[in-house]
Amino acid sequence: MFLLFSCKQEEAIEKQPKLSPEAQLAKIQHRIDSLENFIAKQPILKPARVEANYGLFQTLQSVGLDLKQSLKIINTLADTVELGTLRVGQTFWVGFDQQDTSKATLFRYAENPATLHFLMMDSADEWAYKIIEQPVNVRYAMYDGVLKEGGNLYNTLRDIGIPQNMVGVVAGVLECRVSFRTDARVGDKFKILLKETRFQDTMWIGGQVLYASYEGARVKRSEAFLYLEADPKSSFNAHYTEDGEALIHSGLRYPLDRLHVTSGFGNRIHPITGKKAFHNGVDYRGAVGTAVYAVAEGVVVQSSYDAISGNFIAIKHADNSQSYYLHLHQRGVKNGQRVKVRQVIGKVGNTGRSSGPHLHFGIKQPNGSWMDPRSKRMIATPKLEGAKLAALKEQIKIIRSALEKTEAAEPKSIGDTIQATVKWVEAK
Numbered sequence: 001m002f003l004l005f006s007c008k009q010e011e012a013i014e015k016q017p018k019l020s021p022e023a024q025l026a027k028i029q030h031r032i033d034s035l036e037n038f039i040a041k042q043p044i045l046k047p048a049r050v051e052a053n054y055g056l057f058q059t060l061q062s063v064g065l066d067l068k069q070s071l072k073i074i075n076t077l078a079d080t081v082e083l084g085t086l087r088v089g090q091t092f093w094v095g096f097d098q099q100d101t102s103k104a105t106l107f108r109y110a111e112n113p114a115t116l117h118f119l120m121m122d123s124a125d126e127w128a129y130k131i132i133e134q135p136v137n138v139r140y141a142m143y144d145g146v147l148k149e150g151g152n153l154y155n156t157l158r159d160i161g162i163p164q165n166m167v168g169v170v171a172g173v174l175e176c177r178v179s180f181r182t183d184a185r186v187g188d189k190f191k192i193l194l195k196e197t198r199f200q201d202t203m204w205i206g207g208q209v210l211y212a213s214y215e216g217a218r219v220k221r222s223e224a225f226l227y228l229e230a231d232p233k234s235s236f237n238a239h240y241t242e243d244g245e246a247l248i249h250s251g252l253r254y255p256l257d258r259l260h261v262t263s264g265f266g267n268r269i270h271p272i273t274g275k276k277a278f279h280n281g282v283d284y285r286g287a288v289g290t291a292v293y294a295v296a297e298g299v300v301v302q303s304s305y306d307a308i309s310g311n312f313i314a315i316k317h318a319d320n321s322q323s324y325y326l327h328l329h330q331r332g333v334k335n336g337q338r339v340k341v342r343q344v345i346g347k348v349g350n351t352g353r354s355s356g357p358h359l360h361f362g363i364k365q366p367n368g369s370w371m372d373p374r375s376k377r378m379i380a381t382p383k384l385e386g387a388k389l390a391a392l393k394e395q396i397k398i399i400r401s402a403l404e405k406t407e408a409a410e411p412k413s414i415g416d417t418i419q420a421t422v423k424w425v426e427a428k
């Protein structure tokens with residue numbers, strides 16, 4: 001149980017002027033009344049647990065919310081919270097009115113132990129959004145690794161103490177610099193600097209790979225730096241070399257500059273019909289009119305309209321895969337037209353069967369099957385230039401200074417399950 005409203009402590013009775021026993025009794029009765037009143041207004045809380053193949057919609061319905069209320073909650077929340085990927089077992093709390101037990105008056109979502117999102121019904125029966133963030137500890141932690149005989153990269157990363165949630169991300173950054181299948185050798189060295197966020201020192205909240213370096217028998221020393229823009233959802237947020245070269249050399253760019261996923265790829269519950277369906281792409285939230293880019297060079301094979309997809313465009317690429325862009329407000333290219341990578345091909349819209357302005361983006365493989373677009377490595381740009389490059393240089397200075405401070409720290413041993421020593425300093 002958690003309380004949303006704190007009762008103001010009244011002055012202790014002893015400090016008040018002497019009251020008659022009747023007045024004291026009346027005062028106590030008044031307190032009991034207001035406490036009862038307070039309790040009567042508290043919502044009845046029910047846990048809404050995500051089950052296999054559940055979307056948020058299905059999860060809300062499982063505790064008795066009707067279609068209208070569920071959609072209202074999802075739409076209010078989608079502006080601020082990314083709910084495209086739910087974990088089985090994840091639990092939301094829904095509060096119901098004590099008098100009208102079918103009416104939801106509270107919704108609570110813990111993004112992590114320190115970040116709570118609330119929706120509360122106000123007196124005008126509208127949802128009001130509130131976020132509660134607890135103070136967290138942020139530190140820079142440095143992990144030194146050496147490839148050992150018979151050890152693969154993932155095991156090596158775990159052995160040197162990289163937190164479990166970061167192993168995949170760290171491996172992804174390193175794999176951009178080194179082909180581990182062909183070029184990695186026993187004795188190769190690497191260094192990782194993480195910015196780690198923890199709650200009450202122990203609970204993992206999140207991490208970023210600020211820096212990675214690799215040096216080996218067949219690979220000359222190379223470094224990677226994290227570049228971040230003010231918008232945490234900017235598609236330019238990625239790892240680059242000191243000269244601003246993007247680490248990922250795939251030709252694919254993002255279809256939007258800002259990536260707020262509202263629905264992922266795969267089986268889900270349709271937000272409108274409530275029926276189970278296969279979602280053959282990714283939904284990115286975007287305001288009507290936002291530029292949509294071609295993710296690679298190609299030829300427009302469809303530029304048309306239908307009742308479900310709305311205005312849509314399909315582009316065929318050199319490898320015979322096709323990219324799809326649905327629900328567009330405007331289409332800017334014609335059938336048969338050649339398009340360049342990152343050419344603006346249309347504008348985000350809300351046409352066809354769509355519950356709000358968004359881009360549905362899909363990739364069809366040459367064999368005709370849909371793939372999860374997020375499993376393709378995409379980049380915003382192959383090279384940062386101008387103001388972005390200058391900003392990267394500034395961020396590299398900060399990262400280098402964090403590296404120096406961390407390098408100078410005493411190594412501390414960590415964890416009970418792994419034997420590793422790590423250097424870290426608090427980030428200010």
Ligand SMILES: [Zn+2]
Nearest residue numbers: 281282283360
């Ligand atoms: Zn979609």
